[in-house]
Amino acid sequence: MLFNSLSFVWFLGLVLALYYGLEHKWQNRLLLVVSYVFYAAWDWRFLGLIWFITLTSYLAGLVMGRSGNPAQRRAALATAAVACLLPLGFYKYYDFFILSFAHLISLVGLPASLPTLSIILPVGISFYTFQALGYVIDVYRRKQPPESDPLIFALYMAYFPHLVAGPIQRADHLIPALRSRRAVCRSDIGIGLELMLIGYVRKVAIADAVAPFVSACFTAPGDSGGLNLLLGLYLFAIQIYGDFAGYTDIARGMSRLMGINLMINFRQPYFSTSLQEFWRRWHISLSSWLRDYLYISLGGNRHGTIQTVRNLMLTMLLGGLWHGANWTFVIWGGLHGLYLSAERLLPGARAPEKDHWSWRILKTVVTFHLVVFAWLFFRADSLAAAGDYFAAMMHLGTRVQPHLLALTVFYCLLTAVIDYPLYQADAEIWPIRAEKWVAKGLSYGALAVVLLFLGETHAEPFIYFQF
Amino acid sequence: MRNRSSIFSFDTLQERPWPSKPFGVAAATVLLSVILVQVLGDTLLVRDPNSRLANAIRYFRSQEQAQPKVLFFGSSRTHSCVDPETFARESGIPRSEVLNLAQPSWGPWHALVLLRHAPEALASVETAFVELTPDPFNENVLHPITHRPVRSVDEFDAWSTYPERVQARDLYTRGKLLAEYVFPIQQRRNLITWLQIGKQIVLNRPWEGEMPPPVYHDDAKKVARLAADPAFEATTISRYHLHDFHFSNEEAAIVRKLLAFLRERGIEVVIFHPPVQAAYYDYLASDSRMQSEFGKLRGFVRDLAREYRVVYGETLEDWGLDNSAVVDYGHFSRAGALWFTRQLCASIHAPNQTAPGPLKGRLELSDALPFAPRPVVGAAQ
Numbered sequence: 001m002l003f004n005s006l007s008f009v010w011f012l013g014l015v016l017a018l019y020y021g022l023e024h025k026w027q028n029r030l031l032l033v034v035s036y037v038f039y040a041a042w043d044w045r046f047l048g049l050i051w052f053i054t055l056t057s058y059l060a061g062l063v064m065g066r067s068g069n070p071a072q073r074r075a076a077l078a079t080a081a082v083a084c085l086l087p088l089g090f091y092k093y094y095d096f097f098i099l100s101f102a103h104l105i106s107l108v109g110l111p112a113s114l115p116t117l118s119i120i121l122p123v124g125i126s127f128y129t130f131q132a133l134g135y136v137i138d139v140y141r142r143k144q145p146p147e148s149d150p151l152i153f154a155l156y157m158a159y160f161p162h163l164v165a166g167p168i169q170r171a172d173h174l175i176p177a178l179r180s181r182r183a184v185c186r187s188d189i190g191i192g193l194e195l196m197l198i199g200y201v202r203k204v205a206i207a208d209a210v211a212p213f214v215s216a217c218f219t220a221p222g223d224s225g226g227l228n229l230l231l232g233l234y235l236f237a238i239q240i241y242g243d244f245a246g247y248t249d250i251a252r253g254m255s256r257l258m259g260i261n262l263m264i265n266f267r268q269p270y271f272s273t274s275l276q277e278f279w280r281r282w283h284i285s286l287s288s289w290l291r292d293y294l295y296i297s298l299g300g301n302r303h304g305t306i307q308t309v310r311n312l313m314l315t316m317l318l319g320g321l322w323h324g325a326n327w328t329f330v331i332w333g334g335l336h337g338l339y340l341s342a343e344r345l346l347p348g349a350r351a352p353e354k355d356h357w358s359w360r361i362l363k364t365v366v367t368f369h370l371v372v373f374a375w376l377f378f379r380a381d382s383l384a385a386a387g388d389y390f391a392a393m394m395h396l397g398t399r400v401q402p403h404l405l406a407l408t409v410f411y412c413l414l415t416a417v418i419d420y421p422l423y424q425a426d427a428e429i430w431p432i433r434a435e436k437w438v439a440k441g442l443s444y445g446a447l448a449v450v451l452l453f454l455g456e457t458h459a460e461p462f463i464y465f466q467f
Numbered sequence: 468m469r470n471r472s473s474i475f476s477f478d479t480l481q482e483r484p485w486p487s488k489p490f491g492v493a494a495a496t497v498l499l500s501v502i503l504v505q506v507l508g509d510t511l512l513v514r515d516p517n518s519r520l521a522n523a524i525r526y527f528r529s530q531e532q533a534q535p536k537v538l539f540f541g542s543s544r545t546h547s548c549v550d551p552e553t554f555a556r557e558s559g560i561p562r563s564e565v566l567n568l569a570q571p572s573w574g575p576w577h578a579l580v581l582l583r584h585a586p587e588a589l590a591s592v593e594t595a596f597v598e599l600t601p602d603p604f605n606e607n608v609l610h611p612i613t614h615r616p617v618r619s620v621d622e623f624d625a626w627s628t629y630p631e632r633v634q635a636r637d638l639y640t641r642g643k644l645l646a647e648y649v650f651p652i653q654q655r656r657n658l659i660t661w662l663q664i665g666k667q668i669v670l671n672r673p674w675e676g677e678m679p680p681p682v683y684h685d686d687a688k689k690v691a692r693l694a695a696d697p698a699f700e701a702t703t704i705s706r707y708h709l710h711d712f713h714f715s716n717e718e719a720a721i722v723r724k725l726l727a728f729l730r731e732r733g734i735e736v737v738i739f740h741p742p743v744q745a746a747y748y749d750y751l752a753s754d755s756r757m758q759s760e761f762g763k764l765r766g767f768v769r770d771l772a773r774e775y776r777v778v779y780g781e782t783l784e785d786w787g788l789d790n791s792a793v794v795d796y797g798h799f800s801r802a803g804a805l806w807f808t809r810q811l812c813a814s815i816h817a818p819n820q821t822a823p824g825p826l827k828g829r830l831e832l833s834d835a836l837p838f839a840p841r842p843v844v845g846a847a848q
Contacts, residue, residue: 190486209658403659410658434486441492448493449500454658 001041002461003250004204011038012254019258024181028155031258035160039124042164046122049087054157056083057132058150061139065146073140080136088129091119096325124164126322128157130289135171137293144171152178159260161251165244165464167265167285174262182259192256194429197444198418199249201451207242207463208456210235210411213404218379221389225398229389231408236379237372238411241270243463244283252428268423270371270415273355273363275339278371290319301344308344313337323378328386332377339370414450509584511664515625519570520580527585534591535566540578540725541598544741545569548799549596550808557812564591574603575718579725580626586732594735594815597725599779602708604764606636606715634717689794698746701796705750712751714763722767726775737815738771739778741807742786743797778814786810 001008015034019027040047060080064073135156138144147153156175162168217224217232224232248265255262269281279287295315301308313334320333355363380386425431432440508514512521537558539549546569555562568588570577575597582588589595602608623631624647632644693700729736751757768779780786783793787810792803799807 186485403662406662407658437486437488438492440486441489442496444489445493445496448497452497453500453504453661 001038003247004200004208004460016257020184027182027258028151028178031159032151032155035155035158035163038160039158039163042123043120046125049091049122049125050128050158053084053087053129053132054154056080057136057157058147058153060136061146061153062148064136064139065148077136077140081133084129084132084136087122088125091121091125093321093325094119100327127166127168128163130168130286130322131157134168134289134293138171144175147171147175149179159255161255162262165247165251165462166283167248167251167263168289169263169285174260177260184257184259188256188259191429192253194444195249195253195256197253197447197451198429199246199251199253200455201418201447202242202246202249202415203462204246204455205450206411206414207239207246208460209454210239210242210407211460213407214239214379218381218385218389221392224392225400226393226396227398227400228404229393231400231404233372233376233379233393234408234412235404237270237368237375238408238415240375240378240463241266242415247462247464264428267426268419270368271364271419271423272367273360274367275336275343275370278367279336279340286319286322290315294318305345309341312340312344316340326381327383328377328380331383331386332374335374335377339374418447512584515622518622518625519573520577520622520626523568523570523581524585527581527588534564535588536560536564536591536593537566537596538588538592538594539565539567539569539596539598540573540575541569541596541741542573542600543569543571544600544743544797544799545596545598546571548741548804548807549811550804553805553808554812557809569598574598574600575722575725576603576623579721579728582725582728583628589729589732589734592732592734594737595729596737596739596811597722597729599722599738599740599768600708601712601761601764604715604718604767605709605711606713606717607711608708690800693790693794697790698744698749701744701746702749704796705747708747709750709757709761712757712760714760714767719767722771726771735776737776737778738768739811740781741797741799742780742783742788744790744793745782745784747796748781776815778811 001011011034015030018030022030036047036050039050057080060076060083063076067073067076135144135147139146147156152175155178156169156171159169159174159178214232214236217229217235221229245266252262252264263285265283265285267281267284269278272278272281295311298311298314299307300311314337316333316337317330318333320329320331320336323329323332376389377383377386380389421430422428430440430443432443434440512524515521537554537560539545539551546567549567549569551565551567552562555565558565568578568581578597624644627644629648632648633641635641635644726736726738751761768777771777772779783789786807788803788806792799792806794800
């Protein structure tokens with residue numbers, strides 16, 4: 001059930017109608033049931049998986065909460081971590097590691113016939129696994145009290161707006177919100193609807209509209225000229241941002257309608273003036289998760305430059321691998337690790353943001369292009385395909401296709417028009433004052449018109465569902 | 468009793484009022500845009516701007532020199548079996564006066580849509596050939612991919628009139644079509660189509676996609692396949708075209724409308740049927756109900772024959788042809804098309820071929836099943 005499908009609109013309407021008519025305790029029960037229905041709509045067979053991870057992390061939390069024995073707490077943490085990571089490793093990485101190992105031993109001349117499995121990846125497994133891990137680590141670190149109410153904990157894990165593609169929620173943020181009695185005021189409804197409208201525009205009118213052109217470039221890079229392939233990369237940057245940020249906006253908007261505020265996940269990342277800033281603005285729930293539970297656990301930047309670079313590289317490589325079982329994601333993560341390391345090593349690269357505007361623009365352009373280059377590996381099906389794309393992109397002699405140029409300029413501008421006011425005000429919705437109601441009405445009316453007249457008619461899956 | 472809607476905390480003293488003003492402005496913006504596109508819709512053809520129908524409409528709106536006197540409406544079969552050059556030569560008229568407007572998957576409804584939007588097409592036309600084939604008359608013909616009734620395809624969603632939408636069989640389709648009419652989802656499109664539309668307006672140029680010339684199917688592989696198994700294509704395609712055949716009165720009404728449209732403009736109409744392999748009709752042999760329904764189609768054609776000229780040989784044999792004239796169940800080879808065009812031309816130019824002519828008379832006699840052996844028409848020429 002895709003957020004951008006008619007069936008989901010019916011689903012959400014029904015859920016909201018029931019939800020508003022119930023008291024708090026029943027609201028949570030309703031949300032839990034519909035969340036499992038929502039997940040079962042993808043594939044009911046994986047309900048057992050989410051139940052298993054929920055139960056394991058719930059029990060581990062209880063054990064760690066009740067025990068003062070460090071060894072027992074460590075054992076509970078390790079058990080929960082293994083129980084969470086084993087399914088992820090099996091479903092997502094089994095074939096990848098087997099094939100990589102087979103390739104490795106074939107290089108030294110040994111027979112390399114190892115069994116692979118054609119496993120269906122359970123949707124959202126990476127997200128809810130990390131959410132469960134975050135909870136047990138927080139309980140272990142005594143940052144978070146263990147949740148004793150199984151209903152609240154199960155809902156924390158399965159709450160349908162964030163279930164399949166995040167944002168990855170922190171226990172100290174979502175569990176209190178689920179525990180407390182909710183109130184929805186007019187501004188919640190207004191912000192929720194505005195977020196959903198912006199989200200749908202990002203997904204349906206931008207990401208889905210450029211998707212066929214990106215696919216055309218990546219399917220046969222040899223057929224397009226170098227400049228056209230560069231435009232294709234720009235379009236992919238717009239597509240993946242529109243797709244994922246659009247999903248997040250819709251998820252946060254609908255959750256706001258239910259009186260639950262999900263954490264922010266994107267803060268106009270393409271306006272970043274450095275890679276470090278980019279990662280504070282892109283997929284914030286994942287980058288902060290990696291920072292808090294991996295980078296800092298590895299030592300962070302506390303042990304000198306070499307250790308810091310090592311930690312950065314490890315964190316980003318694993319972050320890349322989190323996205324998918326393919327070397328392209330590892331390279332993507334590695335590239336970002338290199339970028340971040342280089343930023344730390346370059347003198348003055350982390351200067352305060354009081355630069356001259358022209359210098360800021362230059363830094364933004366450079367940062368954007370570094371990110372775009374890394375997207376090449378993220379989007380390519382294999383390293384060979386990425387290599388082919390890059391090689392073809394170097395042939396700059398061919399003529400630019402006018403329609404591709406028009407598309408790139410238009411969708412970059414459209415994204416910028418949506419994002420720039422948000423960036424300037426550091427806001428989640430357009431900061432238009434109530435007195436300027438004509439401007440506000442025209443702005444959101446224009447967004448609705450864009451959605452109506454530029455939106456794709458068939459529902460495309462979200463890119464991050466595959467992760 | 469607790470307040471069941473207690474989740475809402477609307478406190479009018481603390482909260483701002485509902486944003487009714489900006490909401491009103493936003494709604495008005497959307498409404499005005501929809502109205503604007505509706506108003507400009509027929510001029511810009513925004514409903515379905517890249518379709519072949521839109522291209523054909525633009526073609527007739529923009530072609531000032533196009534003065535066809537003879538026009539062919541129909542599907543890919545007419546596209547393949549009528550050679551305009553041969554027809555012009557046999558009729559003693561310039562080539563430019565004959566236009567084969569047939570397009571793959573088109574039927575009488577498409578011709579009607581085209582003429583409604585571009586009556587300019589008929590300005591110089593004296594004779595219009597209208598193809599009648601069984602498949603549009605079958606209510607149960609399903610789209611091979613979507614498995615929905617063919618009438619529900621996007622083209623119908625975009626181009627059908629209000630009365631046609633009301634006639635949709637099931638409630639869901641009717642509701643969808645009516646909703647589409649008021650709030651046209653089909654107008655949702657990507658930037659490229661809007662740029663193309665804008666380009667036409669700015670440059671005031673005819674649409675780039677002109678009507679393609681007829682393409683003859685002389686594919687050697689298909690010919691070889693036909694030689695190996697002559698009935699394969701015919702028996703396969705008929706299961707789709709004639710699937711659970713149920714005569715469509717709606718289609719009959721559309722044909723009547725088209726013919727009346729042409730007649731009102733003083734255009735002579737010739738109804739014809741590009742013949743197919745006899746095996747095409749074998750599918751009907753299995754079911755007496757389908758035969759009865761198919762008989763309604765033949766009755767409809769006979770009724771038309773009382774008012775219009777009808778040249779309706781159902782099978783290749785009816786025309787004195789054999790399987791060598793086609794490359795599948797009913798698409799003609801180049802040689803077959805040349806022969807068929809000459810025969811068609813001869814049949815309508817033959818003296819005393821006014822209604823009811825000998826061909827119609829023969830149809831009157833053929834009350835037997837359509838795949839029964841016939842007198843060979845072509846052999847008489």
